[in-house]
Amino acid sequence: MDLTVGVEHLPAPGATVLGHGFRTTPGGKGANQAVAAALAGAPTRILGCLGQDAYGQALRRALSDRDVRTEALLEDPSTPTGVALITVEASGQNTIVVAPGANARLAPRDVEAARPWFDQAGIVVLQQEIPVETVEKAVAQAAALRLPVLLNPAPARPFPLPRSLLEQVAYLVPNETEAAAMAGLPSLEGEEAVREAGRRLEGQGAPTVVITLGARGAFARTGGQELWVPAFSVQAVDATAAGDAFVGGLAAELVRGTELAMALRFASACGALAATRPGAQESLPDRQQVLRFLSE
Numbered sequence: 217m218d219l220t221v222g223v224e225h226l227p228a229p230g231a232t233v234l235g236h237g238f239r240t241t242p243g244g245k246g247a248n249q250a251v252a253a254a255l256a257g258a259p260t261r262i263l264g265c266l267g268q269d270a271y272g273q274a275l276r277r278a279l280s281d282r283d284v285r286t287e288a289l290l291e292d293p294s295t296p297t298g299v300a301l302i303t304v305e306a307s308g309q310n311t312i313v314v315a316p317g318a319n320a321r322l323a324p325r326d327v328e329a330a331r332p333w334f335d336q337a338g339i340v341v342l343q344q345e346i347p348v349e350t351v352e353k354a355v356a357q358a359a360a361l362r363l364p365v366l367l368n369p370a371p372a373r374p375f376p377l378p379r380s381l382l383e384q385v386a387y388l389v390p391n392e393t394e395a396a397a398m399a400g401l402p403s404l405e406g407e408e409a410v411r412e413a414g415r416r417l418e419g420q421g422a423p424t425v426v427i428t429l430g431a432r433g434a435f436a437r438t439g440g441q442e443l444w445v446p447a448f449s450v451q452a453v454d455a456t457a458a459g460d461a462f463v464g465g466l467a468a469e470l471v472r473g474t475e476l477a478m479a480l481r482f483a484s485a486c487g488a489l490a491a492t493r494p495g496a497q498e499s500l501p502d503r504q505q506v507l508r509f510l511s512e
């Protein structure tokens with residue numbers, strides 16, 4: 217759950233400031249991406265862990281209201297639901313503190329228990345807001361079933377992902393910051409740095425790498441081939457969840473059998489539309505809106 221407050225200036229350590237416009241809105245990368253995929257037209261189920269509290273109930277409702285199946289969503293009675301405390305300054309600068317709470321309780325054995333849902337799936341989408349061993353278990357379980365995995369390595373981990381894991385991830389989809397961190401590059405400024413990041417991530421084992429670059433679009437590297445995906449020109453007001461819209465839209469298209477270049481164009485439209493609206497889950501476009509936008 218995102219708890220957001222506006223302030224004139226971010227408080228200095230020890231200071232108290234008055235805020236305004238406090239909002240409680242459903243968020244979390246996994247939940248945002250699940251809603252994005254469902255809105256993009258893919259039957260979607262989420263595996264995750266909530267606390268037994270009001271935020272947990274509200275998040276479950278927000279997901280099922282957007283047609284995400286929640287039967288596999290667990291509850292841990294001893295831990296609060298994960299929250300992000302977000303402070304936004306008038307200048308647009310922000311600070312974010314994430315307290316993972318129940319997200320940290322999602323264990324490899326829960327992935328094992330969810331095996332029947334894996335049997336029914338066409339693709340598995342993962343992020344890193346759950347424990348690394350749980351991500352590893354999900355990747356291995358999907359690989360054993362020959363299910364493609366899309367890993368959004370967000371937030372970035374302070375250590376490299378093992379080659380054995382990356383080799384089993386069909387689509388690795390980092391944003392600019394995560395790609396730079398994983399590739400060991402100071403920044404992805406300039407086309408050559410982006411291409412170098414693609415080469416390095418492929419060298420680490422990922423068969424297909426898609427790097428999202430905000431208003432610069434996206435870059436893909438697959439089987440030694442490079443592909444630039446231009447961004448759509450839009451009036452961006454808030455890029456929150458643009459990456460989640462991209463990931464959910466990409467997964468939904470891939471699972472329909474759309475080839476990569478076309479699926480990336482669809483995903484790019486999802487990201488662009490999300491950037492034109494404020495908020496996280498409430499900013500995500502549905503399939504009709506994306507198709508209309510693409511035909512304009």
Ligand code: ADP
Pocket residue numbers: 391392427428429430431433434446447448449450452455456457458459460462483484485486487488491
């Ligand atoms: P994240 O939110 O994870 O940092 P990005 O900012 O890279 O992700 O955005 C994901 C995708 O959304 C981009 O690759 C692009 O296709 C689209 N997008 C994001 N911001 C804009 C923008 N200002 N204009 C057009 N498209 C955008």
